[in-house]
Amino acid sequence: MDPFLVRFAFFWYNDAELFHDSEEDIERKVKIYADQGITHLITFSCTHFRWSFQPYWGLINECLAKIVRAAHKYGLKVVEHHSSELTHQADTPEQVEFLRNLLKFRKSSLESWPKLLDYLRDQNSDANKWLQINEKTGQRNINRYQGVGKCYNDPEYREKYLKYLESVYATGVDGIMTDDVQYYCYCTCEHCRKGFKEKYGHTLPPPEKWDEWMNTPQNREFADLLRFRHDSTRNFHVMVKEHYDRLGLKLLRPNYHSFAFSPDTQSCGIDRLPEMHWYFQECALSCLIRFSFLKSACEQKHRVMIAKEKNIPHGILNYAYTRDELVFSWGVAMLSGSFYTNTPEGGDMVDESLIRSFEKKYASSLFHCEALSPVGFLHSFENRSYSPGYIMSRMEAWVQMCILRNMPCAMVNTEHPEHWKRCPVICVNEIHMLSDKEITDLKNYVKDGGNLVISGQSGIQDKDNHIRTKEEMDAIWGISFEARHASKPEITPYGKGKFCVVPDSFAYPLDEKDIASMFKADISQYNFNSELLPFLLTRHAPFVIVAKTPPGLKRESNITELYHGLMDRSPELMELFNTLSPRVFSTELPEGILASACCSTEDNSITIRLLNTTDALIVDDKDNFISRKDTVVWKKWQGGDGTLSITLPENEKISGAVYCDLSLQERTLSCELKDAQSNTYKITLPAGLLEDFGFIKLFPA
Ligand SMILES: [Zn+2]
Numbered sequence: 286m287d288p289f290l291v292r293f294a295f296f297w298y299n300d301a302e303l304f305h306d307s308e309e310d311i312e313r314k315v316k317i318y319a320d321q322g323i324t325h326l327i328t329f330s331c332t333h334f335r336w337s338f339q340p341y342w343g344l345i346n347e348c349l350a351k352i353v354r355a356a357h358k359y360g361l362k363v364v365e366h367h368s369s370e371l372t373h374q375a376d377t378p379e380q381v382e383f384l385r386n387l388l389k390f391r392k393s394s395l396e397s398w399p400k401l402l403d404y405l406r407d408q409n410s411d412a413n414k415w416l417q418i419n420e421k422t423g424q425r426n427i428n429r430y431q432g433v434g435k436c437y438n439d440p441e442y443r444e445k446y447l448k449y450l451e452s453v454y455a456t457g458v459d460g461i462m463t464d465d466v467q468y469y470c471y472c473t474c475e476h477c478r479k480g481f482k483e484k485y486g487h488t489l490p491p492p493e494k495w496d497e498w499m500n501t502p503q504n505r506e507f508a509d510l511l512r513f514r515h516d517s518t519r520n521f522h523v524m525v526k527e528h529y530d531r532l533g534l535k536l537l538r539p540n541y542h543s544f545a546f547s548p549d550t551q552s553c554g555i556d557r558l559p560e561m562h563w564y565f566q567e568c569a570l571s572c573l574i575r576f577s578f579l580k581s582a583c584e585q586k587h588r589v590m591i592a593k594e595k596n597i598p599h600g601i602l603n604y605a606y607t608r609d610e611l612v613f614s615w616g617v618a619m620l621s622g623s624f625y626t627n628t629p630e631g632g633d634m635v636d637e638s639l640i641r642s643f644e645k646k647y648a649s650s651l652f653h654c655e656a657l658s659p660v661g662f663l664h665s666f667e668n669r670s671y672s673p674g675y676i677m678s679r680m681e682a683w684v685q686m687c688i689l690r691n692m693p694c695a696m697v698n699t700e701h702p703e704h705w706k707r708c709p710v711i712c713v714n715e716i717h718m719l720s721d722k723e724i725t726d727l728k729n730y731v732k733d734g735g736n737l738v739i740s741g742q743s744g745i746q747d748k749d750n751h752i753r754t755k756e757e758m759d760a761i762w763g764i765s766f767e768a769r770h771a772s773k774p775e776i777t778p779y780g781k782g783k784f785c786v787v788p789d790s791f792a793y794p795l796d797e798k799d800i801a802s803m804f805k806a807d808i809s810q811y812n813f814n815s816e817l818l819p820f821l822l823t824r825h826a827p828f829v830i831v832a833k834t835p836p837g838l839k840r841e842s843n844i845t846e847l848y849h850g851l852m853d854r855s856p857e858l859m860e861l862f863n864t865l866s867p868r869v870f871s872t873e874l875p876e877g878i879l880a881s882a883c884c885s886t887e888d889n890s891i892t893i894r895l896l897n898t899t900d901a902l903i904v905d906d907k908d909n910f911i912s913r914k915d916t917v918v919w920k921k922w923q924g925g926d927g928t929l930s931i932t933l934p935e936n937e938k939i940s941g942a943v944y945c946d947l948s949l950q951e952r953t954l955s956c957e958l959k960d961a962q963s964n965t966y967k968i969t970l971p972a973g974l975l976e977d978f979g980f981i982k983l984f985p986a
Contacts, residue, residue: 297628333367372405417474429469468517539563564595568581589656607916650887658707665716673811679793695708709735710738710862730782774861791858840911842911869932891939895970895979897920941953944970954981
């Protein structure tokens, strides 16, 4: 089956399925998914922290086998998904309470598992072996789940986990998601100490020396530890793959991760997995969908980039509970050309037939597609992972401004300069760590006609964490960075293209004081202690922080202020982009109506996806408190007819346009050639036609 047409859903197996359901019961549940057009089930269970449930592995596998039989009967594939290492703890009342609540949330209970607490408390059980050791205490690391994680460098754990996987494979599953391969501390277990010494030649300090060692500016040894951690998680994934390869199994390997616009403090390195067939973003549980959508749409740019490199589909996983949340979050996926998956925590899928019928009707235009991407944003795995001065906030703010202003944009990777050509403008935002080769690649991009917008001290640091002097910077770039301190951008022609250095305060959504502490610090003084890093936008509650609001709680938020900051500062950025390169897609639509244009590589059709997000980022509460009660609302279209303009290559012509929405009723729109010289077409969108999600299909002449 075409991987781009695969539709995932999560199938929960909790108490009902594990202890009570007959084969027929499971079949009945699976059939509901099959009837809605779902093709692949990813399992999820109250036994997710699988090592906690070792006394019950036999029972869990029996249930899994039942699910597999039922799924195969209806032609569905099954991907088993569990945490490969997280283990609950039950030593303190808080830990027991956490476990009790989690099990209840996931439609189970502590009483359902009579052997569980004794097993978790038995210090000789596998639950308490092979643990990540906290760098500052020298003791087991209790993580944010009130549990512990295992260390990927422990040979006994690796062997035991593979044995367990063999028992899972024996149930007939078609794929495996080994979740949570990440570090929750800077593990200093004996295997990490030994491996680090062998590979990088450094000795990890004892707990009492940790802070001093870690917080030395430009600490090369610490940067090496970060590299070692990435090696460790990746090697674990390689081990799992080589193992099932040896068994002759061809397993499906979807994978996801939540945030790429932030330091990878847990070294999960999903970008570099040895095998991945679908790549999606987890819009984490307890995110308020209405306030998180901009973050989701922004993060998706990273998934699109990685997925394109691997030629695999990219998607979004959401936890939508209502019809409106489902349509809204699905709409965000459609804007990004991504597949969509939903799972309300614990089970009970919202009826998805509405969106799945739409997808079925327009499949050829929807998923095999390339978004227009005149503006690129440079991503560097190395900078994100190993530079103590990693700052994502300007890039994130700019990407969000582009989304709000319907400016097509994409991320581009330092590792693939051959992909940069499709973006006439590329922004390098505070990418401090750049190798000599990467700077040469960027200069060649400009020489060949590209436009490079540079902010901050990009390139100030090489791959060995060495700080380049001003003279070295001037020599390697061949341009001056004085405009950082000026009042407006400075554009310098170079070869067939242009360099553009922008002032530190340019198009930044926070006030001058924040900008000063954010961007004017001397990066050579940065260390790796994230407490001290200038993540001001993060501290000011960006979408990622503000969105995480668990049920029953409310929290104060400045999301409205931040939204206004993005809207107020975006015109200067859009003007700069328009100066550097003619705009190929633009809209005149009421504020909050988002639009993106995509070209299908399947049927060559051009489609425009529209989502009504009017006032979604304006907090209703006058005291700025937000909670789960802030659900999605569809505000009425404000103002008169809207227009959309799209410029096509000169040999491409359009004969007409139709509008469609979830009602599946089509309606012809006015579409005319506005400017023959530039081959620009104008489409009129009548006021009020768009209610929630809309879709315009353009017909080639
Ligand atoms: Zn370790």
